[in-house]
Amino acid sequence: MSFVIVQVIVGGLLLGAVYALFSSGLTLVWGMMNVVNFAHGDFVMLGMYVAYLVYSLLGAGPLIGAPLAMLVLATLGVVVYFSLIRDIMKGPMLAQILGTFGLALLLRYSVFWWFGANFLTLPENVVGGTLDLFGIRIQAARLLAGIVALVVTLGLHLLLTRTSLGSKMLAVAEDSTAAQLMGIRPDSMQAVAWAIAAGATGLAGALIATFFYIVPTVGETLAIVAFVTVSLGGFGSVPGALVAGLLIGVIESLSGYLIGAIYQDIVVYSLFLGFLWFRPQGLMGKS
Amino acid sequence: MRRLAWLSVALALVIAYPLLFSTPFQQRLGALVLLYAIAASAWNIVGGYAGQVSVGHVVFFGCGAYAAMGAYAHFALSPMVGIPAGILFSVVIAAVVGVPTLRLSGHYFSMATIAVAELARLIVTNTDYLGAAVGLSGPTVPRNVFDLSFISALPYYYLFLAILIITLGITWWMTNSRIGFYLRAIKDSERAARSLGAPASRTKLYAYMLSAGLTSVAGALYAMMFGFVDPESGLGILISVKMLIMAALGGAGLLFGPLVGAAILVPLEEISNSLLGGKGAGLTFVVYGAIIVLIARFQPGGILDLIKRRLEKYRKAPETIVAAGTSHAP
Amino acid sequence: MKFNHVVGFLCAAAVSLALAGQACxxxxxxxxxxxxxxxxxxxxxxxxxxxxxxxxxxxxxxxxxxxxxxxxxxxxxxxxxxxxxxxxxxxxxxxxxxxxxxxxxxxxxxxxxxxxxxxxxxxxxxxxxxxxxxxxxxxxxxxxxxxxxxxxxxxxxxxxxxIASDFVNVYHDFLTDMKAAGAKTDNVALVHDNTEYGTSVANTLATGFKEKGQPIALDVAYPSNATDLQSQVLQLKEKKPDVVIMISYTSDAILFAKTSQAQDYKPPMIIADDSGYSDPSFIKSVGKISQGVFNRSSWSIGPxxxxxxxxxxxxxxxxxxxxxxxxxxxxxxxxxxxxxxxxxxxxxxxxxxxxxxxxxxxxxxLMMGYKGVKFDDKGQNILASAVIIQLQDGENYVAVWPKANAEKAPIVPYKGW
Structure with a gap:
């Protein structure tokens, strides 16, 4: 196996970790509440702008930017839940798509109105440098995002499976009426889920901002990847999103290198559809 | 009887619209409302009546658009000749896609349809025969009336109106047929419908194919009117979403829901863009997004649903105020 | 009963339009x-x-x-x-x-x-x-x-x-002059997105260079607004072309510059085809790591x-x-x-x-460096032309070719960061 292939695979894994990172929030609300958030990509975008603001106003890097983005987005998540999601959840699925799509436009173009359409970036030295491991080059910023992706996935998984908050949330997801009878308030559990999901998404945005460009429409590019990652992993499965993200990253990278970049997404979508044929519930979803 | 009378009055007004509001832009706006109403009504068959939320309907729209432009670009034929070909492609694609994906429930079906549409867009973008990223153009100067390339929007308006009436007619016929009966049962509870012997998979597939064919007609009409199609305008995800939100906004699963949705959204879009778009601050979409959010939040069943309930309340007012009041709660 | 509402909406829409249109x-x-x-x-x-x-x-x-x-x-x-x-x-x-x-x-x-x-x-x-x-x-x-x-x-x-057919001459003549000055320009690679702009310019360049007896050695196409360009950079790194012609919008241009730095890839010469590389956001964002990139332009700030x-x-x-x-x-x-x-x-x-x-x-x-403006029967300006500029210090482009318009001499090889 040639050396370049190893580099391609490593790059694919790092890319995939980023996919997993910004998909984990989506899969959480999807699985918990059966709500598809069409504004998800724009949550990532907001996280990126928070990181940019933190840098341009305070001169600080992701050490401050990322937690702040998490906090801001978590707050926004709660606000969005109580002002919009709680009510449209009771409606048909169409109302959810309608509401979150409208929210996406509202967020995207509010940022556009405020910041303008220019492309922005964080400076190189915020998380600078490249590690060279026996000739395999790894961008420090991407490595950091990859590590955080693993930590977030593990953290969310433990939260859901090992804590009482997690079991309460799952109980609500399973049967909210029954949960209510047991004294759990579905409302607060779902608000917590939105806070966690939006917070994780904001964190992802702040980290992606360290190696990507920032522009109001960037969420559009990322949202479809997140949808595919979550469907492939299985709705609601956080570990599933990680595995699916890594898989998509590697497949994209390899097919981009071997067949040609313009065909890489064709490969990914074809494999995804083919996979759904055999296993519609995704890699780790419940059937 | 009363219903029929109202229907005639409404139809008369729709026919008279371009004569009452006769500037070229108003006429074009009317034509666009009808065009999007055709697409959204076609979507409504599978998305509204069958309850299968397709977010990839643009793939059929694109079939029609590309078939129409392809007929001109490759065979120098009238774009109209492409319409049957577009319908054929769409129905075949719907069958191929529908067999596996209609087994999936709810969101899985939606995601699968998004993936199919994106796949189609990516393939066309890299296919030279279909103009790749550059797209296909229609006749630059109309050779004869069959090129359907007019300066005025008036001929488009009445053409679209005729096709909308046919589309709604087919939908109405379908809802009153056995298929419509099955669809209602499936939408309520697929398991129950199956256990009662309704052929759920087959019925959904038929609805999907019918919807696909009609959507492709809308795509062909679109391409003829604008004389151009490229991957973004013919297969972009935004068009799928537009069909969906128009139907949802007006009232999905109601015969005239998509028309009402189009009659609100298309003018809203064009007028807010005309008034605010030139400022370049993206305010058009802030307004547009906010209105959609508000409607979803306060009227999740769509505008027509609200009107319908208001009317029922009004009719039943004297005897059942209390009952109507509770049923009105969102 | 519901239809009058439909009509009501239509009418309301039309009325507001009529009002909007009365200012002329x-x-x-x-x-x-x-x-x-x-x-x-x-x-x-x-x-x-x-x-x-x-x-x-x-x-x-x-x-x-x-x-x-x-x-x-x-x-x-x-x-x-x-x-x-x-x-x-x-x-x-x-x-x-x-x-x-x-x-x-x-x-x-x-x-x-x-x-x-x-x-x-x-x-x-x-x-x-x-x-x-x-x-x-x-x-x-x-x-x-x-x-x-x-x-x-x-x-x-x-x-x-x-238009693209004009660019062929610009790039080819520029490369011929650079070769005469001692630079290696035999292997030319095209890197372009698959939008209408990227594909059509790339196709015209490929045909044009072939006609001039210097076929393009490598053609790398990528989807626009890519999330990752590592494979493409690695492909270039492996094939080692002498000259890379980049046909990209701003988003991908920024990502390409960042990825090249991460993969430590510096071709001897990069020529950008205007567009993304001319965007001031590009210079602000990644100018410092793209020092020495050439660019096609008709604009020069002048004395x-x-x-x-x-x-x-x-x-x-x-x-x-x-x-x-x-x-x-x-x-x-x-x-x-x-x-x-x-x-x-x-x-x-x-x-x-x-x-x-x-x-x-x-x-x-004119404010742009065209040889003039004169339209042919098709409406195309036959005197349109372009010059080559270079981002020498990472902050401002200077005109470097042709000699008559040059403010400074071109610097090779590409410096990067």
Whole structure:
């Protein structure tokens, strides 16, 4: 196996970790509440702008930017839940798509109105440098995002499976009426889920901002990847999103290198559809 | 009887619209409302009546658009000749896609349809025969009336109106047929419908194919009117979403829901863009997004649903105020 | 009962439209419509174009004696129309060919514009100019490069910008000169996105280079707005071309620069095909790690006090950004259009069309480095040309080729960071 292939695979894994990172929030609300958030990509975008603001106003890097983005987005998540999601959840699925799509436009173009359409970036030295491991080059910023992706996935998984908050949330997801009878308030559990999901998404945005460009429409590019990652992993499965993200990253990278970049997404979508044929519930979803 | 009378009055007004509001832009706006109403009504068959939320309907729209432009670009034929070909492609694609994906429930079906549409867009973008990223153009100067390339929007308006009436007619016929009966049962509870012997998979597939064919007609009409199609305008995800939100906004699963949705959204879009778009601050979409959010939040069943309930309340007012009041709660 | 509501909505919509359209009874003003992507993915370029046209409007409508003999600058308004002012009505095409056409129709029929300009994306220029052709209104594009635009037999369509077939000569002659100066230029790679811009320019370059006896060695296509460009950079790193020609929009240009640095990839020479590499955001974001990149441009800021330097200053005061080639070409197209209206002495479309056909501007009357402006039968400017500029210090482009226009000598190899 040639050396370049190893580099391609490593790059694919790092890319995939980023996919997993910004998909984990989506899969959480999807699985918990059966709500598809069409504004998800724009949550990532907001996280990126928070990181940019933190840098341009305070001169600080992701050490401050990322937690702040998490906090801001978590707050926004709660606000969005109580002002919009709680009510449209009771409606048909169409109302959810309608509401979150409208929210996406509202967020995207509010940022556009405020910041303008220019492309922005964080400076190189915020998380600078490249590690060279026996000739395999790894961008420090991407490595950091990859590590955080693993930590977030593990953290969310433990939260859901090992804590009482997690079991309460799952109980609500399973049967909210029954949960209510047991004294759990579905409302607060779902608000917590939105806070966690939006917070994780904001964190992802702040980290992606360290190696990507920032522009109001960037969420559009990322949202479809997140949808595919979550469907492939299985709705609601956080570990599933990680595995699916890594898989998509590697497949994209390899097919981009071997067949040609313009065909890489064709490969990914074809494999995804083919996979759904055999296993519609995704890699780790419940059937 | 009363219903029929109202229907005639409404139809008369729709026919008279371009004569009452006769500037070229108003006429074009009317034509666009009808065009999007055709697409959204076609979507409504599978998305509204069958309850299968397709977010990839643009793939059929694109079939029609590309078939129409392809007929001109490759065979120098009238774009109209492409319409049957577009319908054929769409129905075949719907069958191929529908067999596996209609087994999936709810969101899985939606995601699968998004993936199919994106796949189609990516393939066309890299296919030279279909103009790749550059797209296909229609006749630059109309050779004869069959090129359907007019300066005025008036001929488009009445053409679209005729096709909308046919589309709604087919939908109405379908809802009153056995298929419509099955669809209602499936939408309520697929398991129950199956256990009662309704052929759920087959019925959904038929609805999907019918919807696909009609959507492709809308795509062909679109391409003829604008004389151009490229991957973004013919297969972009935004068009799928537009069909969906128009139907949802007006009232999905109601015969005239998509028309009402189009009659609100298309003018809203064009007028807010005309008034605010030139400022370049993206305010058009802030307004547009906010209105959609508000409607979803306060009227999740769509505008027509609200009107319908208001009317029922009004009719039943004297005897059942209390009952109507509770049923009105969102 | 529900149908009257449907009709009610339709009527309400139409009434508000009628109200919106009633603002067009001024004298002494010539209205020109401008359709640009003011929202959506290309909004950055569209808003720069809008700012450029507003600066041009200021130059035309107010007296600017400091610009010397620059056409339309000296006195306020248009001399040919008794000092009439020019008003640009902007419209947002939202990145959609359909919206672009709708807005062109609105500008023509509701705003009664005398001429149109725009629309950045070639596909939208195509549909918007089709409606102008049907109504007999001149449409001048200053920036859309797709070859088919001038092949439609239109009588009302004009284009001032150089197009891909012009670039072939620029790049080939530049490389020949560089080779004579001792640089290695045998293996040329094309890297381009799969948009209409990237594909069409790449195809024309590939054909052109082949005809000139130097076939392209490597063609790397990638999807635009990519999330990752590592595989493409690695492909280049492995094949080691002498020259890389980059045909990219801003988003991918930024990502490519960052990925190249991460993978420690420095080709001996990078030539960018304008677009993303001309965007001031590109220089601000990754200029420091793209030092020594060559770029095709028709814009050069010129010595202090020259008309171009003054225009650049006005533009910077307005936007906070440096003037770039794309905005410059749009502005130049607008000046050519207004110059024709001035010479026509009328806002009658047919007279403007005749004046456009008779256009014969000399290089000293232009802000862009064209050899002049003169349209052929198809409406293409036959004197359009471009120069090569280089980002030597990572902050500002300087003209380096051809020698006659050069401010500094070209530096090779590519420095990067």
């Amino acid at each position: 009874a001024q004298d002494k003003t010539v209205k020109i419509g401008a359709v640009f992507p003011l929202s959506g993915n290309a909004a950055s370029a569209g808003n720069h174009a809008k700012a450029a046209l507003e600066v041009a409007m200021d130059i035309i409508n107010n007296a600017h004696p400091e610009l010397g003999n620059f056409p339309l600058a000296k006195n306020a308004g248009l001399a040919g129309l008794g000092g009439a002012k020019v008003e640009v009505v902007f419209a947002d095409n939202q990145g959609s060919p359909a919206t672009g056409q709708n807005q062109a129709l609105r500008l023509i029929t509701e705003e009664k514009v005398a001429a149109l300009t725009g629309a950045y994306q070639s596909g939208i220029t195509l549909t918007a100019s089709a409606i102008a052709e049907k109504y007999g209104i001149p449409f001048l594009t200053g920036e859309s490069v797709a070859a088919n635009l001038t092949e439609r037999g239109f009588k009302w369509f004009f284009r001032t910008t150089p 202090a006090g020259s008309p171009t330097a003054i225009i650049a200053k006005l533009y910077k005061e307005k936007t906070g950004d440096e003037m770039d080639d794309t905005a410059g070409r749009e502005m130049q197209g607008f000046f050519v259009l207004v110059d024709a209206i001035d010479r026509a002495g009328s806002s009658d479309p047919a007279k403007i069309q005749a004046a456009l056909k008779a256009t014969d501007l000399k290089p000293e009357q």
